[in-house]
Amino acid sequence: MEEAKVKIPDNEYYQKLEEYINEVKHMPGTLINVLHKAQGIFGYLPVEVQSFIADKLGVPYSKVYGVVTFYNFFSMEPRGKYVVNICMGTACYVKGADRVVEYFKQKLGIDEGETTEDGLFTLTSARCFGACGLAPVLMVNEDVYGHVDRDKVSEIIKKYKEKEKNE
DSSP: OOOOOOOOOSOHHHHHHHHHHHHHTTSTTOHHHHHHHHHHHHSSOOHHHHHHHHHHHTOOHHHHHHHHHHSTTOOSSOOOSEEEEEEOSHHHHHTTHHHHHHHHHHHHTOOTTOBOTTSOEEEEEESOOSOGGGOSOEEETTEEEOSOOHHHHHHHHHHHHHHHHHO
């Protein structure tokens, strides 16, 4: 009896993901890499994408879901183009990371875990970035900002809004 094949949705994102999976699926420990790639393609990891990955890798859906929900860099909800992730480790907290979070909330008009209506910014926090000498520190996607205060929050937001206008 031939194994049932999942029909690939007529969607270039799924096709791009399947091409990547086919390149790496025979390598050990590919799940996290595939999840990173999928989140890069889709912007987040909805249940449908997780199910597709499980099927294509031949692993139980529960394993995929477990990895997605365990690691904070994976999201099951759409995120903004720019994810502002503020370190809340001890050094950063002592140096005012909680105030930095409040500044971003005020300037962006969102709470932690939310995305601005224009889809540009998502506000998150994490335990520790290992950059204590820069406290308080935050990342916007892969860009690191240290010694952040109220003025720097305004500069950071302005930088990414201007970047958006120029694209």
